Amino acid sequence: xxxxxxxxxxxxxxxxxxxxxxxxxxxxxxxxxxxxxxxxxxxxxxxxxxxxxxxxxxxxxxxxxxxxxxxxxxxxxxxxxxxxxxxxxxxxxxxxxxxxxxxxxxxxxxxxxxxxxxxxxxxxxxxxxxxxxxxxxxxxxxxxxxxxxxxxxxxxxxxxxxxxxxxxxxxxxxxxxxxxxxxxxxxxxxxxxxxxxxxxxxxxxxxxxxxxxxxxxxxxxxxxxxxxxxxxxxxxxxxxxxxxxxxxxxxxxxxxxxxxxxxxxxxxxxxxxxxxxxxxxxxxxxxxxxxxxxxxxxxxxxxxxxxxxxxxxxxxxxxxxxxxxxxxxxxxxxxxxxxxxxxxxxxxxxxxxxxxxxxxxxxxxxxxxxxxxxxxxxxxxxxxxxxxxxxxxx
Amino acid sequence: xxxxxxxxxxxxxxxxxxxxxxxxxxxxxxxxxxxxxxxxxxxxxxxxxxxxxxxxxxxxxxxxxxxxxxxxxxxxxxxxxxxxxxxxxxxxxxxxxxxxxxxxxxxxxxxxxxxxxxxxxxxxxxxxxxxxxxx
Numbered sequence: 412x413x414x415x416x417x418x419x420x421x422x423x424x425x426x427x428x429x430x431x432x433x434x435x436x437x438x439x440x441x442x443x444x445x446x447x448x449x450x451x452x453x454x455x456x457x458x459x460x461x462x463x464x465x466x467x468x469x470x471x472x473x474x475x476x477x478x479x480x481x482x483x484x485x486x487x488x489x490x491x492x493x494x495x496x497x498x499x500x501x502x503x504x505x506x507x508x509x510x511x512x513x514x515x516x517x518x519x520x521x522x523x524x525x526x527x528x529x530x531x532x533x534x535x536x537x538x539x540x541x542x543x544x545x546x547x548x549x550x551x552x553x554x555x556x557x558x559x560x561x562x563x564x565x566x567x568x569x570x571x572x573x574x575x576x577x578x579x580x581x582x583x584x585x586x587x588x589x590x591x592x593x594x595x596x597x598x599x600x601x602x603x604x605x606x607x608x609x610x611x612x613x614x615x616x617x618x619x620x621x622x623x624x625x626x627x628x629x630x631x632x633x634x635x636x637x638x639x640x641x642x643x644x645x646x647x648x649x650x651x652x653x654x655x656x657x658x659x660x661x662x663x664x665x666x667x668x669x670x671x672x673x674x675x676x677x678x679x680x681x682x683x684x685x686x687x688x689x690x691x692x693x694x695x696x697x698x699x700x701x702x703x704x705x706x707x708x709x710x711x712x713x714x715x716x717x718x719x720x721x722x723x724x725x726x727x728x729x730x731x732x733x734x735x736x737x738x739x740x741x742x743x744x745x746x747x748x749x750x751x752x753x754x755x756x757x758x759x760x761x762x763x764x765x766x767x768x769x770x771x772x773x774x775x776x777x778x779x780x781x782x783x784x785x786x787x788x789x790x791x792x793x794x795x796x797x798x799x800x801x802x803x804x805x
Numbered sequence: 806x807x808x809x810x811x812x813x814x815x816x817x818x819x820x821x822x823x824x825x826x827x828x829x830x831x832x833x834x835x836x837x838x839x840x841x842x843x844x845x846x847x848x849x850x851x852x853x854x855x856x857x858x859x860x861x862x863x864x865x866x867x868x869x870x871x872x873x874x875x876x877x878x879x880x881x882x883x884x885x886x887x888x889x890x891x892x893x894x895x896x897x898x899x900x901x902x903x904x905x906x907x908x909x910x911x912x913x914x915x916x917x918x919x920x921x922x923x924x925x926x927x928x929x930x931x932x933x934x935x936x937x938x939x940x
Contacts, residue, residue, distance in 0.1 A: 528882040539816035544826070545848045546906050547813050548934045550878065550886035551894045558876035559896060566874075566918045620877040665896070667845065667904045671874060792874075792896075793906070 416507035417514075418645045418652030419499075419802070421450030421638030422762045428595030428631035428751060430521050435466035436477060438519030438634035443478060446636035451649050452513060457638075459484035459511035461498035465755060466519050474517075484511045490662075491788025492700055495637070495757035496798030499784075500658035502639040512641045516761075519634035520753035523599055529630055529754055530554040531618065542794070554627055554703065555619035556790040561705040562621055564672045567720065572621060574723030575704040576612035578741070579625050579748050581731050582701060583607045586745025589773040595750065599631055626704040628747035628756070635758040637765075653765040653782070657687030657801040664794040672720075675797035676713035676785055683799035684715065689781060691715040694801075696767045696782035697731070697739035698760035701746040702791075710785055714799065733774035739783075743767060743774040757786035761800065768804050780804045810884035814929060821850045824863060829933040832926045834866040836903050847903035868924030869940070870899040877913055897922060897937055910938045 423445035425438050433441075447453055460482040464470040471487035484505050488497045495516055502514035522529060531552045535543040564570045586592035587606050596604045607625060615624040645652040659682030663675035684691060691714055699707045699714075708722040716739065717725035725731075731741035742748075744763040747756045764782035766772045772779075782802045789795035815826055825848075828835045837846040840862050844855035852859055875895030881887045893909040893916060909922060922937040 531880045532882040535813075537816070539819035541819060541821040541848055541850060544815035544819050544822040547815055549894050549906055549908050550813070550881060550883055550889075551876075551906060552878060552881060554880075555876040555878050555894055559874040559894075562876060562918065563874040616879070617877070618880050620879070622876075665904060665906075667847070667898060667902050669904075671896070 415654040415656050416642055417503040417639050418642070418654045419637055419761060419765045420640045420645050420648050420650050420652050421446040421452065421636070422765050423449055423636050424751070424759060424762050425634040426591050427598065428523065428633055429598045430524055430632035433521070435519035435521055435634065439466060439517040439636070440478060442519065442634050442636035443515055443517045446638050449650060450638045450640065452638065454478060454480045456513045457515045458482055459486070459502060459505055459514040461486045461488065461502060461514060461516045463487070463489040463494035463518070463755065465489070484514070490796035492702065492755040492757050493786030493788035493796045493798050494755060495761060496784060496786035496800050497660055497796070499637065499639060499655065499761055499800050500660055500798055503655040503658055506639065506641045512644050514639040516637040516639070516758060517634070518636070518755060518758040520755065521632045522754045523630050523632045527630065527754065530627055552619060553790055554622055556792040557703045557705055558619035558622045559792040560671050560709060564705065564709065565621065567672060568723070570708065570723040572613055573609050574727050575626060575708060576609040577726045577729065578701065578704040578707045579612045580607055580609055581729060582742045582746035582748040584732060585743050585774045586749035589745050589750055592745040592750035595631060596629070599629060622703055622705065628702050628752035629749065631751050631753050633751050633753040635762050637758060637761050651769045651804070653768040653802045654805060655800060656689060656803045657683040657685065659683035659686070659799040660797070662794070662796045671792055672709055674709050674713050674787065674791055675795060676710045676787070676799065679797045679799040680714040680785070683801045687801040687803070689801055694739045694781050694783050695776050695779040696743065696764055697741050698764045698782060698784040699741060700756060700760065700785060700787040701742055701748050702752070702756070702787065706787055706791055707741065709791065710787065714783065714785060733776050740774070740776045743772050743776070755788070757788070760784035760786060764802050768802060810888060812885050812934065813883070814932065814934070822848060825849045826932045829926070829935065830931060832933060834868045834924050834935055835863050836866055836899070836901060837861040838864055845902040847905065864901070866899050866901050870897045870922060872909065872916070872918055872920045872922055873898050873904060874918055875909060875916060908936045910936050
């Protein structure tokens with residue numbers, strides 16, 4: 412375990428869930444400016460840029476001009492919702508290598524305003540690709556893909572729909588404490604915004620068996636920015652740094668004999684925890700990509716919070732709520748299930764983890780010292796990308 | 806009369822999967838095996854994913870296998886599949902040792918994980934789509 416070289420020093424989450432005519436690029440720039448202000452920095456300080464090209468093709472070529480910066484590191488890692496955990500890992504390495512001092516990660520999306528059918532749309536575009544060619548005729552939706560993981564998890568380990576529903580209940584409870592989430596849920600058209608019960612979740616309609624509507628993330632507009640700085644820069648700033656203690660990256664894909672209930676987090680997690688010298692049971696805050704309930708359940712197991720097959724019991728009884736000791740607090744901002752999911756949620760995991768380590772969350776865990784942010788991109792049941800970031804106050 | 810929406814089909818040219826789809830026209834479900842190391846390769850491609858050899862042999866599967874997992878699609882944005890809901894998609898472990906995604910034509914209430922299934926064919930102009938049904 413070495414002294415961490417890089418820390419998150421500036422964060423901003425776009426406040427609204429309906430962008431009101433702003434473009435994804437404008438959302439990115441607004442968030443970048445506010446995150447830099449948060450850190451006490453400006454465009455001229457940024458020397459490394461990380462961009463997933465979610466707001467246009469080959470943005471590595473154009474985003475520096477749009478912002479008005481002159482980077483010496485350009486990283487265009489684009490692996491879906493986990494892009495920002497991958498980018499944070501790369502930024503920490505670039506800073507440790509002395510190639511950068513101030514790294515900027517940005518995200519902007521108007522998925523809600525475009526009525527983008529992320530979970531139930533046709534999955535493959537007009538490109539002829541081998542894997543897509545084998546699957547295109549069957550119309551497996553993104554939700555259906557995750558549902559296949561949930562089905563196998565239930566058959567193999569006896570996981571119940573009630574246990575999965577607990578994850579939606581906990582994240583909604585956290586969302587109801589977050590004024591931006593509450594306003595956002597109303598803005599995207601959810602009537603009677605309130606806490607929900609296990610019965611509410613199981614009473615909502617099935618979208619792809621065994622997953623119900625309330626087990627699926629919302630579709631919002633939104634964006635965010637994260638500024639990652641070197642130790643030398645961090646010591647001169649006013650914000651409390653969230654140090655990057657360990658990182659891990661992995662991808663998963665289908666194969667004969669492969670266990671669909673075990674995700675690539677089983678490889679990225681140990682890598683990150685090992686580098687950090689931290690055990691999962693020491694973690695205060697678990698920011699886990701909650702595209703669906705099953706995503707959280709499988710990843711909690713794969714990161715080592717619970718044994719494989721025991722995630723259901725681990726999440727049951729509200730144990731992952733911010734005010735319940737004995738288990739990490741899960742997605743304290745309300746998560747993708749109930750606060751913010753414009754398509755690629757990864758950046759919000761880093762942002763809320765940092766808020767917790769600063770003591771600024773709306774569901775603050777007193778004295779939170781260690782957090783994990785785990786992003787999952789692509790589709791859990793077939794090909795997916797996973798990155799784990801362990802963060803700490805020192 | 807409005808036209809019936811059609812099932813999306815593979816796109817060509819796509820040289821890795823073209824032989825697989827050509828064989829479906831004869832109702833043959835094919836997979837590859839590496840002549841150098843014996844690895845089963847699926848989806849089709851030009852190289853062995855185990856030993857890097859390029860010497861792959863095409864074989865016919867008997868088309869029988871076991872349901873590894875499945876879901877029932879109940880909401881879909883594409884007109885063809887919207888007209889088809891509710892329908893089943895699952896992962897099938899074929900007896901020859903490869904796993905493929907496919908539709909399963911089955912009673913929604915009765916279908917179980919680990920159930921045995923066999924391939925059937927839905928014919929189109931230049932190819933047939935494999936669809937599995939319970940044995």
